[in-house]
Amino acid sequence: MGGKMKKIPVTSVTADAAVYSAEALRLAAFVFSDKAEAVIKPVKGGFQVSFRNEVPGFHPGDYFNEALNQQCRLDLAKKNSKAAGMIATKALLSAAGEAGKKA
Amino acid sequence: MALKKAAKRTEPSGPPQLLWRRDGAECLVTNDFGHYAWLKRKDFDLLLAGRLGEKHPAYAALADKGFIRDRLDFDGLAAKWRSKNAYLNSGPGLHILVLTLRCNHKCLYCQSSAAGVGSKDTDMSAATAKKCVDFAFQSPNPGITIEFQGGEPLLNWEALKAAVLHARAKAKKAGKDLRLALVSNFSLMTEEKAQFLMENEVSICTSLDGPADLHNRNRVFCGGNSHAATVKWLKFFQARHARQVPEYRVFKPSALLTVSRYSLGRHKEIIDEYVKAGLEDIFIRPLAPIGYAKNLWGQIGYDAKAFGKFYLESLDYILKLNRAGVTLREKMASMMLDKIINSRDPGYLDARCPCGAAIGQIAYNYNGDLYTCDEGRMVGWEGDDAFKIGNVRKDPYRKVMTSGAARACVLSSNLESQPDCARCAYKPYCGVCPVYNYETQGSLWGDMAVNDRCGLFKGTFGALFAMLKKPANEAILKKWVAK
Numbered sequence: 047m048g049g050k051m052k053k054i055p056v057t058s059v060t061a062d063a064a065v066y067s068a069e070a071l072r073l074a075a076f077v078f079s080d081k082a083e084a085v086i087k088p089v090k091g092g093f094q095v096s097f098r099n100e101v102p103g104f105h106p107g108d109y110f111n112e113a114l115n116q117q118c119r120l121d122l123a124k125k126n127s128k129a130a131g132m133i134a135t136k137a138l139l140s141a142a143g144e145a146g147k148k149a
Numbered sequence: 150m151a152l153k154k155a156a157k158r159t160e161p162s163g164p165p166q167l168l169w170r171r172d173g174a175e176c177l178v179t180n181d182f183g184h185y186a187w188l189k190r191k192d193f194d195l196l197l198a199g200r201l202g203e204k205h206p207a208y209a210a211l212a213d214k215g216f217i218r219d220r221l222d223f224d225g226l227a228a229k230w231r232s233k234n235a236y237l238n239s240g241p242g243l244h245i246l247v248l249t250l251r252c253n254h255k256c257l258y259c260q261s262s263a264a265g266v267g268s269k270d271t272d273m274s275a276a277t278a279k280k281c282v283d284f285a286f287q288s289p290n291p292g293i294t295i296e297f298q299g300g301e302p303l304l305n306w307e308a309l310k311a312a313v314l315h316a317r318a319k320a321k322k323a324g325k326d327l328r329l330a331l332v333s334n335f336s337l338m339t340e341e342k343a344q345f346l347m348e349n350e351v352s353i354c355t356s357l358d359g360p361a362d363l364h365n366r367n368r369v370f371c372g373g374n375s376h377a378a379t380v381k382w383l384k385f386f387q388a389r390h391a392r393q394v395p396e397y398r399v400f401k402p403s404a405l406l407t408v409s410r411y412s413l414g415r416h417k418e419i420i421d422e423y424v425k426a427g428l429e430d431i432f433i434r435p436l437a438p439i440g441y442a443k444n445l446w447g448q449i450g451y452d453a454k455a456f457g458k459f460y461l462e463s464l465d466y467i468l469k470l471n472r473a474g475v476t477l478r479e480k481m482a483s484m485m486l487d488k489i490i491n492s493r494d495p496g497y498l499d500a501r502c503p504c505g506a507a508i509g510q511i512a513y514n515y516n517g518d519l520y521t522c523d524e525g526r527m528v529g530w531e532g533d534d535a536f537k538i539g540n541v542r543k544d545p546y547r548k549v550m551t552s553g554a555a556r557a558c559v560l561s562s563n564l565e566s567q568p569d570c571a572r573c574a575y576k577p578y579c580g581v582c583p584v585y586n587y588e589t590q591g592s593l594w595g596d597m598a599v600n601d602r603c604g605l606f607k608g609t610f611g612a613l614f615a616m617l618k619k620p621a622n623e624a625i626l627k628k629w630v631a632k
Contacts, residue, residue: 077592115596118568130565133237134503137559141240141508142550143289 056096059106063092066113070120071095074113084109163199165218170574177614182229183492183577184214187618233492233577236501236509240550243498243510244285244295245523246312248273249305250515250530254334255369256356257449258409258442266304273515275311280541281513282316287546292326297351298523303337313349330354335382336370343385352400353386355379357426358407359419367409367449379404380426387427405432408459409449416463424475432480433463435605439527439588453604461612468616471625478629485613487630488578498522500580500606504562507538507555517541519549521558524584536584558583561593569597575610 061071068086071093075084082100086093097106123130169178176193179185188196188207195201196216201208212220236242250264250271264271273281285293295316297309313329320327329351346353358364361376368375386402393399404423406412412419423431435456438446467477484497498505506521513519517540520526525536536558539549549555561583564570570581585602586595597603616622 077590080591111599112592112596115568115594115598119566119594122568122571123566126565126571130560130563133565134556134559134563136237137503137508138551138556140238140289141555142547143240143287144547 056098057100057106058094058096059110060089061093061095061110061113066093066117067120068093070113070117073116074109077112077116078104078109082109162218164196164216165221167216168572168574168576169193172611172615177574178216179574179577180215181577182215182226183233183488184216184229185489185614186211186214186216229492233488233494234502236494236496239291240289241285241505241507241509241511242288242290242293242496243505244281244288244293245510245512246273246278246281246295246297247299247512247514247523247526248278248297248302248308248312249300251304252300252334253304253336253370253372254301254375255371256407256441257367257369257445258407258436264300271300271515272305273308273513273517275308277515277517277541278308278312279315280517282312282319284513284519284541284546285316285511286319286323286325292328294328294330296330296332298332301334301337302331303333303342306342310345313345313351317349328352334368334370334375334379336372336375336378338378338382343382343389347386347389347399348397350398350400353382353402355383355402355404356407357383357404357423357428358409359412359415359422363411363415363419366411367407383426383428401429403430403432404428405434407434407436408456409436410451410455411449413451413455413459416459417466420463420466420470420477424470424477429476430478430480430483431463431467433460434481435460437524437585437588437602439524439584443588453601453608456605457608457612460609464612464616468622468625472621481609482613482626483629485578485609486626489613489617490627490630491632493630499582500578502562502564502576502580503559504580504582506536506558506562506583507550507552508559511538511549513541519544521554522584524582525554525558528584528588535587557593561586567594567597569603573607575607578610579606 071086075086078084081104082097085096085098167178167180169176174190176188176190177185178188178193192201192207196211208217211217215221215226251266251268253266282295285295297312302309316327316329329349331346331351332354335355356368357379358367364376364379365374383402383404390399390401406419420431436442436450438450442449464479464482467479470477484495485500487493487495498509501509506525510522511519512523512526514526518529518537519539519541520529521536521538528536536554538552538554560566562581564576564579564581567581570576570579573579581595582602583593586600587593590596590600616626
């Protein structure tokens with residue numbers, strides 16, 4: 047103790063808020079939690095994403111591909127949530143034997 | 150069929166909902182009702198712009214299929230959608246009972262992550278097997294299939310026998326349409342067991358990976374020759390199927406092909422082996438990096454492109470044999486074609502929206518634990534119970550069906566919520582697998598842009614649509630799904 051702490055190298059990338067929402071970045075961080083620890087901080091015009099404890103072979107670009115995938119999913123959900131919700135509800139209620147029953 | 154009268158147009162409009170895919174100088178267009186059409190690029194542009202006139206030669210056919218906004222037959226199209234998606238109303242029809250984790254084979258690609266023959270506490274008790282049957286009968290589905298799997302299910306004959314007899318008695322009382330199926334490697338089959346299975350109308354399915362050297366390389370059996378046992382019992386059940394008796398129905402046996410890296414390039418020999426064995430269907434299944442296969446992926450695995458090549462070569466060869474008078478169908482293609490040509494649901498749970506996890510099938514582990522599907526059970530065997538939906542002894546049916554894992558699978562496999570899938574031309578016929586996504590990409594949703602299973606399905610659909618364009622092929626393929 048008392049000595050200088052060894053500096054751990056950290057990779058940081060800035061994500062443009064016009065493309066990525068905080069939710070998409072968080073969801074991607076969860077998907078990549080076994081490959082790297084992502085710390086997301088809001089900065090002017092976007093978010094700074096820093097990666098720590100990366101496993102060998104991890105590339106920030108893969109994380110951002112996943113973030114983009116999550117963002118597309120969130121955008122699609124806004125558009126299709128009604129149809130998607132009806133299909134999912136019908137399937138689950140029918141399987142549970144509840145279809146047609148009064149709530 | 151007479152064209153529906155045009156609706157009064159208030160402003161120039163494009164087509165109703167449609168999905169499309171470019172293929173050279175043509176475009177494939179599809180819609181949620183399951184209809185499809187090939188259009189030349191200039192006609193596709195006219196359709197998009199809402200300028201495809203009534204006198205255009207493609208107009209009537211496109212109107213009939215729901216591609217012309219002013220000519221939509223809402224009642225007819227809605228009926229089509231309902232029939233195509235009838236499974237949304239039915240509940241789980243497939244109930245997979247894993248009677249034991251023990252197996253006397255050590256197949257390289259085993260997804261079941263089977264245990265050794267001497268393993269303890271890995272057999273389902275007869276009492277649990279009966280509980281599982283009772284649970285299966287709680288499904289609102291009027292027709293249920295109970296499939297006995299393992300491990301090697303014949304290693305737990307007592308539980309198998311108890312479950313079969315209990316299910317048959319229960320079906321009589323409940324008035325449900327019951328199908329029983331056994332998936333076995335046949336190494337422990339005897340005439341006595343075979344007789345019991347036939348008398349109780351249990352259909353039989355096995356694995357046949359091709360000629361003896363290839364089959365035995367994939368399906369390692371220390372106790373003998375796996376290929377020889379498979380072929381011997383296939384012939385036995387075929388002979389019994391050929392001379393039916395009035396008391397019960399004997400089903401034709403079927404076989405599954407699992408493609409390992411060793412199979413690549415040997416499609417002709419494999420298919421010839423099926424023909425030689427008297428089989429009329431071949432189910433060409435790709436490996437998935439789950440279970441043992443995950444650990445040996447570098448040795449036996451391959452990418453979607455390699456499988457796609459193998460699959461296409463196989464289809465071409467099967468069609469060539471068909472033209473020469475040989476009866477043989479590829480099962481995955483048949484199921485996809487049934488959707489494309491007949492707008493029917495063939496019961497292929499892997500290609501549904503949402504997928505069959507929990508709402509279409511349940512996997513019952515040897516200890517009564519319930520999983521969304523057999524693949525989900527295998528993930529559980531690796532120590533991750535993300536797909537566990539309950540236990541047959543502890544949890545009531547409704548609780549299982551509304552469990553977190555069941556809901557998560559339904560939501561994540563809904564193609565309307567999947568980027569890429571939602572606008573893919575193959576969406577009306579396709580489905581995603583949350584377990585595959587979870588295992589390979591770390592989330593239930595996955596990322597279809599770089600998903601190998603998606604690549605594989607796209608390749609298969611692409612090949613089938615291309616084949617359907619050729620009248621000679623189309624005639625043969627239509628026969629595959631004519632009922």
